[in-house]
Amino acid sequence: MTQKIVVGLSGGVDSSVTAHLLQQQGYDVVGVFMQNWEDDNNDEYCSIKEDSMDAIAVADLLGIDIELVNFAGQYKDRVFSYFLAEYSAGRTPNPDILCNSEIKFKCFLDYAIELGGAKMATGHYAANRVRPDGRTELIRAADQSKDQTYFLYRLSQAQVSQAVFPLGELQKSQVRVIAEEIGLPNAKKKDSTGICFIGERPFRDFLNRYLPKVPGAMVTPEGRVTGEHMGLMYYTIGQRQGLGIGGEGLPWFVAGKDMDKNELIVVQGHDHPSLLKHDLLALDCSWILGELPAEGRYTAKTRYRQQDAACTLTHVDGGVALHFDEPQWAMTPGQSMVLYQGDVCLGGGIIQ
Numbered sequence: 082m083t084q085k086i087v088v089g090l091s092g093g094v095d096s097s098v099t100a101h102l103l104q105q106q107g108y109d110v111v112g113v114f115m116q117n118w119e120d121d122n123n124d125e126y127c128s129i130k131e132d133s134m135d136a137i138a139v140a141d142l143l144g145i146d147i148e149l150v151n152f153a154g155q156y157k158d159r160v161f162s163y164f165l166a167e168y169s170a171g172r173t174p175n176p177d178i179l180c181n182s183e184i185k186f187k188c189f190l191d192y193a194i195e196l197g198g199a200k201m202a203t204g205h206y207a208a209n210r211v212r213p214d215g216r217t218e219l220i221r222a223a224d225q226s227k228d229q230t231y232f233l234y235r236l237s238q239a240q241v242s243q244a245v246f247p248l249g250e251l252q253k254s255q256v257r258v259i260a261e262e263i264g265l266p267n268a269k270k271k272d273s274t275g276i277c278f279i280g281e282r283p284f285r286d287f288l289n290r291y292l293p294k295v296p297g298a299m300v301t302p303e304g305r306v307t308g309e310h311m312g313l314m315y316y317t318i319g320q321r322q323g324l325g326i327g328g329e330g331l332p333w334f335v336a337g338k339d340m341d342k343n344e345l346i347v348v349q350g351h352d353h354p355s356l357l358k359h360d361l362l363a364l365d366c367s368w369i370l371g372e373l374p375a376e377g378r379y380t381a382k383t384r385y386r387q388q389d390a391a392c393t394l395t396h397v398d399g400g401v402a403l404h405f406d407e408p409q410w411a412m413t414p415g416q417s418m419v420l421y422q423g424d425v426c427l428g429g430g431i432i433q
């Protein structure tokens with residue numbers, strides 16, 4: 082009997098090619114399109130309707146069944162509420178990471194099992210491999226420029242071991258060629274960008290719909306007032322655009338927030354010492370193999386689009402401390418530190 086596999090079909094190129102490749106491997110493929118966001122005002126920035134129609138067209142072309150499922154309630158409770166709480170606390174969360182561990186690889190996985198699938202697959206650029214001890218590890222994608230392990234670091238052993246990532250060995254250019262060869266209607270569709278529920282909409286307007294803005298002073302670390310900020314939640318460490326202070330000398334950057342005084346700390350110059358730090362504390366950690374990595378040498382990323390950097394890990398109460406060989410730029414509270422050993426993604430935690 083052919084094995085059933087449930088594929089997350091987003092209407093994009095990657096998941097469409099994923100479904101096709103699994104068909105070729107002989108699986109009985111079922112597609113599922115998830116709706117994770119419901120907007121009451123049906124605005125112009127929301128592409129869910131269009132994406133679901135694309136997913137249906139792809140399923141039609143491939144000759145597979147497709148189910149539409151709504152996880153918007155779960156998304157609000159488990160991802161969006163965290164997103165708002167973090168912004169209120171002056172931090173910069175990454176909701177797409179939580180969406181993977183709480184929705185795509187939890188609600189979706191449960192649903193896939195209900196549908197009779199022994200496994201679930203997505204078009205993520207990542208791979209997994211069973212180790213000699215029987216546990217499954219998460220591996221970087223062959224296409225280093227597309228690798229998405231950073232977004233998957235909070236998956237548990239159970240989640241990683243039930244996932245299939247057919248694009249892990251391919252380059253994105255090969256995926257596009259396959260998409261054209263099989264005549265996918267969406268072969269030229271652009272990659273999605275940004276946080277999924279915000280999409281291309283203006284970020285400040287969106288956030289202000291949910292959180293009140295409290296303007297305050299913009300100050301240098303020495304306490305000199307340089308202007309007014311529009312609300313601390315709108316700014317992130319390392320931000321240069323939108324500060325409204327120009328004039329003489331080097332450009333200005335956000336270097337910190339004083340939540341008690343409602344002040345935004347700004348410094349002049351990309352390489353100002355308060356933006357460059359050797360040390361990092363990560364709490365609320367999650368480890369793919371189910372155990373805290375031993376103290377020692379690793380590499381780590383503190384943002385997605387970044388080469389990982391050499392560091393030394395030590396254990397601390399409730400998490401890990403990293404000391405980087407070279408100072409890292411604009412490490413941001415609320416963002417994730419993701420730890421690697423060679424090509425293996427070990428997990429990570431939230432930067433404090």
Ligand SMILES: Nc1ncnc2c1ncn2[C@@H]1O[C@H](COP(=O)(O)OP(=O)(O)OP(=O)(O)O)[C@@H](O)[C@H]1O
Pocket residue numbers: 088089090091092093094095096097113114115116185202203204205272273
């Ligand atoms: N709305 C959705 N419904 C079902 N699966 C989804 C949905 N959004 C994303 N996924 C799954 O998660 C994978 C990674 O999502 P991501 O948002 O990174 O997509 P992407 O790289 O733009 O891929 P794609 O080209 O397939 O949209 C997708 O390839 C797909 O398998």
